[in-house]
Structures are given as C-alpha cells and as structure tokens.
Amino acid sequence: MKIRNSILFMLVMLAIMSMVACNDDDDNVDPQPETIAEIAAADGRFESLTAALERTGLDDILNQSGPFTVFAPTDDAFAAMGIDVNTVDEGALTDILFYHVLGARVLSGDIADGQTYVTTASQNAPGLEQLSMLIEKAGGNVTINGSTNVTSADIDATNGVIHVVDEVIMPMDVVDHAIANENFSSLVGALSAASGDLVSVLSGDGPFTVFAPLNSAFDEISAVTATLTEDQLRDVLTYHVVSGNVRSSDLSSGSVPTVNGANFVVNLGSEVTITDEAGNEATVVLTDVQATNGVIHVLNKVILPEL
Secondary structure, three states, rough: OOHHHHHHHHHHHHHHHHHHEEEHHHOOOOOOOOOOOHHHHHHHHHHHHHHHHHHHOOOHHHOOOHHHOEEEEEEHHHHHHHHOOOOOHHHHHHHHHHEEEEOOOHHHHOOEEEEEEEEEOOOOOHHHOOEEEEEEOOOOEEEEOOOOEEEEEEEEOOEEEEEEEEOOOOOOOOOHHHHHOOOHHHHHHHHHOOOOOOOHHHHOOOOOOEEEEEEHHHHHHHHHHHHOOOOHHHHHHHEEEEEEOHHHHHOOEEEEEEEEEEEEEEEOOOEEEEOOOOOOEEEEEEEEEEEEEEEEEEEOOOOOOOO
C-alpha cells in the first residue's frame, strides 16, 4: 500500500510539474498581433508605415476599436515616392496617413464594380471637410485615384481591415481629381486648350467649387466647342467655377455668380439642376467630391454663358 501511495504521489507531482512547465511556455509566447497597428508593426513590409504611424501618434488611433479600413503602402511605395517618414513635415505626414484611412470596415467584396467615391479620414480641405477618394473596381482589380493598385486585400484585424497598396496615396486638388477620373478627360483637355492657364489657376489655393461636365456632356456640344476660340473656351470653363467651397448642403435656389463674371441659376427640387444664360438646363448627377482646394459637383451637360 505504501509503495502504491508513493507511486501515486510521484505521478501527481509529475503531472503538476508538467502543467507548470506548459504554463511557463505559454508565458514566453508572444501574443499574436490583432489590431491594424499591431499587424502592420509585425509585418516586415510596413516598417516605414509603422514608423510614420508612431511618429504622428496615429498608431494609438489604429489600436482603438474602429472600425477602420486602411490602404497600407509598402516600404517600396514610400521609397518610390522619396518620402522619408523621419524627416518629412509631421503635419503633412499626418494628412497623408489619414488619407489612407476610412472610418468603416470595407472588405474587397463590399466594393461595387465601377467607380465609387468614398470619404477618407483626412480633413486637409477648406472648412475641415473630409477629403474624397476614388475607388474603381473592374474584374476583381481595385484601383485608387486612377493609378494606385490594391495588391493584397482583406487582411483581417479585430478593429477593421487592411488592403495593401503599391503607392503612397496623395491627397488631390480639383485638377488632380479630374485627371484621376477618365470620365473627365474631355474637361481636362479643355482646361489645357483654353487660354488663361486654367490648370495652374485651379491647382492654386482656391477654394473653388467646380461644376464638372462628364465626357458625354462635351460630346453633345462638340460641334459648338470646335468653333470656339481659346478665350471663348476659357469663358465657358470659368462659367462652371464658383468661388468658395460650396458643398451640396450649402446650395440654395437662385442666381449664382461664377468666376466668369456671369451668373447661372440653381434649382433645388427632387434633383438639383442648373439653368444657364441661354435657358439650357443641366442636372447635377453627383455631389461633394472633396479636394484639398475645393469641391466638385458633376454635371450631365455643359452650361454656356453668352459668348
């Protein structure tokens, strides 16, 4: 009996020692990264991003509950842009980083085919409005602002999701937004062809509100625009520009002075329309594409001043 009790005692002690050893091993195992900031810090592709987040204090934000969507540039992306996250102005770096963040969890499957404008966390805009970003999805490929590619999607985190991108995505002014969207290629071409160096003017501080006609709108009046001089084309284009950062919530019915010097009339109803000096009517089909120096509202027609 004593021998049996001794054996039993030894077995119990061995079991206890084994449990203690297992617990010690568990204590030595590093916890798995869970939040967006933790995942980025643990992934060797994001050393520059992690350093930038830590320098600006945004790592603390991306450790919070969120949810967030982060388009995460790789180290190669920062190097290609020549951005040294340790020396670039901290305020500018903060604006750039916030431009990569959405205030919602957006998986690749949630992105609709075609074009979608989304609101980023960056408030580097007149009136501290949040900047817009263009997301395009075609055949499973996702592109940001016309040039940046999502190379790896849906890295899951407890507070959101990460999509890896091959470029640092820079905040854009109204001209850059027009260039990024192929549906405004006619507008961009007209800005370059008109007198007055309108590309440089609309890339300035502003703020500007641009009522931007689609390519199809220019196609409809191609016979008219073909006869215009450079100065007349300038007059047409500046007729689409209003001083200030006028969001859709700021619009009201009535006559509106333009940079051209002439007025058009805004009509609020079930849809927003604009009547030009010739009595022609254009419909606002998309509002509040927010840029760093103003805001864009999209028109389905070109509006014309008296020429």
